[in-house]
Amino acid sequence: MIVTVRKGNSGSAVKAAQVQLNRYGAGLAVDGAFGDGTDAKVRGFQSSHGLDADGVVGPDTWRALVTGSSGGTGGGGGLLTHTQASSIFRSASITWSSSGNCSNRYSSSCTSFDGLRQASADGAVGLRRSSGCALNITGGTETGHASGTYSHWNGYKLDFGLSSCLSNYITGTFPRTGTRGDGAALYTAPSGNVYARESSHWDVTFLN
Template sequence: MNRHLARPAGLAASAVLLAGGLLAATAPTVTAAPAKYTQAAAAQQLRQAGIRWTSSGGCSDRNNSGCTSFEQINRTTVAGVIAFKRASGCAVTITGGTERGHAPGTYSHWNGYKVDIHVTSCVDRYVTKFRDIGPRPGDHAKQYRSPAGNVYAREGTHWDVTYLNGNL
């Protein structure tokens, strides 16, 4: 039996013809961009959670490497920092956000996946409980992976944190 199946234009789902002529569609693969915050919205969320930030330039301009910006930061990054503060009980101060001047890449500061957190003995004690995943290629920064898969890399005076989700 010859069946002609019409599919609406632009439908990304693939179809499989099963025995007996039944048609099953698989779910489309969707890669959505992460939800973002504006500077003001991210600052409000962080402030409400008791998280502080500092900027060597005393500014929040995303295009100025001397500033600490949250413009276009991923919502999951903000949620991750808040989850870290709550779970660790540590005072958390962000020293770097989405501003220019950080290393490029898909999971970069500019793309909203990373923040820098000031080193304190409390933060050090908490992060080093995570799984040691060895030195980062290139700069050999010591790295730890949280149970949620987020990566904390020790870069001298701060932790360079990549939040892949909003959990700890």
């Protein structure tokens, strides 16, 4: 679900990997070119985190880069910072916006990814890939959303701006499974992820 990159590749996904590697002191130029220097830093990072030092930044290496852990979280509970999630979304060509043009988690006019679960970030990237639709996130983990265990604040939900492409994909791919108390139509994927059609956006709960 995450873009895999290796020596010889170039582009935004390589830049995202270089940004993450620099968090661990790699000191790389963030130029989007996967050359010998980036390859060496990837292999060194993999070795230090108990991964196969093959120089390929695949799902396991991405997970280790953004969470600092080589092990899976089981329930996808690893939490990301706004910077980490932004890098993942940027590499998948997912955009985000807010009325306040900000990322402060404690302001309801912002769109923040602080505290977003790794599984939710992966789910958004998967939705982008499978739907082929342009995605714009309009709500993240910031305050102002409904509370609950599977809430925005706890990193389980993201809001996506409405588009005919996204709406047609969701309603044409997943069965309608009910109506939420506020009247939002619910569609549920085989994975358990729930898509709620609200008036101005799709509210998506990533459970896996």
